[in-house]
Amino acid sequence: MENAMDEVVVTKFTHGLIGPDTGFFAHVRNGGRIRAVTPPGCWGPMITPDFRGGHEVTQPVYVEDAKVGDALAIYIEKINVLSEASSSGTMQTNEAAFTDDPFVAKKCPHCGTPWPQSRVVGIGEGSIRCAHCGAEASPFHFGQGYTVAFDKARQVSMAVDQNHAESYAHDAKHLAALPESSQQYPILLYAAHALTGLPVRVEPCIGNIGTIPSRTLPDSHNAGDFGYFLVGAHHEWHVSEEELDEARTDAHLDCRDVREGAVLIVPVKVDGAGVYMGDAHSIMGRGEIAGHSIDITADITVRVEVIKGLSLLGPLLLPNIEDLPRIARPFSEAERRQFSELGHTLGIIPALDVLPVQFIGTGKDLNVATDNAVKRAARFMNVGDDEILNRATIAGEVQISRLPGVVQLSLQLPRELLEAKGLWNIAYEQYLTS
Structure with missing residues (x-):
């Protein structure tokens, strides 16, 4: 294919959506590599009122020779943690700040502006304000939240106290290592500080990686569980159950085994496949029982190979x-x-x-x-x-x-x-x- 490259370095993100409408960043040859510095997945986009989905993933890459009805093998070669600190925890929703779905259908709880532009005033859970009326506008708060700091080698981390959490909140974008083109607010702004002193291992994995669905969906909802929230919804990305099953590629796996050395084999539902990735975690226990794990900025490299004629209903995984x-x-x-x-x-x-x-x-x-x-x-x-x-x-x-x-x-x-x-x-x- 003309202009197909041996390696593509992706520097653009899709602001919460994924699918045919998001376009392709570049073309990579069959057998080539895709690299990206991906911003944190869940909490940052979740608290940013103008995001249309719960993640901030890379703009898709077109893979030469990949056609509808083929499959694509994604070899996960590298995941390097770049964040110096991160926050996570259980979530509570501000029901006045959304309609159908707090990840997708956000609005200002005071003036009602859908997906309002916003600004940051200070730190803490009330710091994200509607640019139109000044009201606190984030649809998500912590039930219990915590902040971790990583060692220089990014091999271990530990939950910090209030003083450290508040200090990190004042330097949130730098410590989160957000890529230049990222548009999310870093969750470190909330200055969460539970679980002080808890030691946490670092075993990075990728929560959202695969090929684009055949219709544009919120990026966090390209799976059968989160995607089910779209069935019968009143916003523009609503689907029927049959439409969801036909479109989804289940890239939002949140599987701790999707890490360096694993091979993920995914369906191709749009010509060119449209490989994208994001929502990396520094660690995640099976089940992600809190609903969210530790979101990080990560430097990720994968290699892609087309498997002709292998029609899949959903992903296959060859873990380590x-x-x-x-x-x-x-x-x-x-x-x-x-x-x-x-x-x-x-x-x-x-x-x-x-x-x-x-x-x-x-x-x-x-x-x-x-x-x-x-x-x-x-x-x-x-x-x-x-x-x-x-x-x-x-x-x-x-x-x-x-x-x-x-x-x-x-x-x-x-x-x-x-x-x-x-x-x-x-x-x-x-x-x-x-």
Whole structure:
């Protein structure tokens, strides 16, 4: 493709939306790399009244040779934490500051201006003010909030006290390391200071990464759980349940295993794929039970490869081997010998040529998300749901990625199937060459 580059460095963000209307930043060749310094995901955009979604992700990149009905392998090569400090916590909403959805349909609680322009006055949870009338205009406050500081090597972090939190609030943009073109207010402005002294590991992951949906959606809602808030909504990004299922690519995974070394395989629903990323976290426990983890500015590099003719209903993940549940890991040499000996005794050849794949499922709750993952796996394997249920119970596992509704379904898949889908070499390199 003309003007396709070996490496694209993305410097623009989409102000809360993602899809065909956001356009392409540049073109990258099939096999090329995409790099970006991504701003924090959730809290900054959430408290900024003119954002149309809950994140601030990169403008999509067009990948040569990627067509609707293909898939795209995204190799996550690097995630470097740039923020010196960050804040997070449980959330409370200011119901007067939005209509249908506090992430999307924001308004000034006093003058009613939708998505009002705003300014910062001082620090704290009342610091974001409507530019039209001066009223406090953020739709989100903390239930309990905390602030962490990172060490210079970005290997550990710790929750700070009130004095440090207030000091950070006065230098929020610098300490958050916001990219120059970022338009969010840094959440450090709120000066949250619970959990003082709590030590927190640093294991960065990417919360929102993949390809654009086939219709423009709020970026935080490109998944079956958050996207469900769009069903029947009264703002302009409303959808039916069927329209959401057809459009979404489930890029908003919030999966702690989407980190350096992992391979994410995603559907292509628009020609050129439209790769984008953002919402990186310094760490996140499975389930993201507080609703939000520690959002960071991150320097991310990924490599992309088109898989022709692989039609997917949703993402597949090949995590690092240490992130796989033990039950689904590749067999050791000792295990292979034991299975072979048992097979010889029984006169049955054991199906040992298998490697693990995780199917991502999303939905309005965990039950729906699990059913979604099962059906995606059944279609991929061309078997009935019952076989997936059995395999996932005795040779696989379901893990919670995010509440209310994102799961990872681990299965061991046979070589002949993976070869037919064009995935055997990718899985082999991921699990059997290190």
